[in-house]
Amino acid sequence: LAKTTQPISMDSYEGQEVNITCSHNNIATNDYITWYQQFPSQGPRFIIQGYKTKVTNEVASLFIPADRKSSTLSLPRVSLSDTAVYYCLVGENQGGKLIFGQGTELSVKP
């Protein structure tokens, strides 16, 4: 399972766009990139998943360059409620077994 590297923490202000980049140099051909959000004392919550190029849903966008060695989670116009830890994970789509890295603690300030 590919290892991921993310910034430990990030600060932002309400209304700003936040981009969190994750490095996964050893990503395998069959691996997908998935981002989860976790609030204190709660289980992780799925945000978005992608394999290549760009994926967008109602809460975020995921940008993946051609070499797939990194990915960027983009949160448009963050609010205070987006304060959480964000995890980037790499693994097979049907694998189920996920190895969590350190995650990025995002703090959104008013």
Add this chain to the structure above:
Amino acid sequence: GAVVSQHPSRVICKSGTSVKIECRSLDFQATTMFWYRQFPKQSLMLMATSNEGSKATYEQGVEKDKFLINHASLTLSTLTVTSAHPEDSSFYICSAQDRVNTGELFFGEGSRLTVL
């Protein structure tokens, strides 16, 4: 949508006692579930893979006799922390994948164990 539920959400026990945590897939069958533990300000650490009808597969460094996992049905896996000690106090989280329908992976709400 599909939901994974854990029970209890919080439990406090005395040192030396055993505690059972349940993980249920509410509207899908899960042949495989996963158990994680998370200490404060740390990431989730995979403990074991729970396989329906067979023995669990434990990650390196996780004591199988300490953390008993039973996956007796397609919708229920249990984690029993035996002879709990204060250092076992942690947040325990399970996940399950709906492989039949959507392939989505769902996490439970977590169970906070405090051992006095």
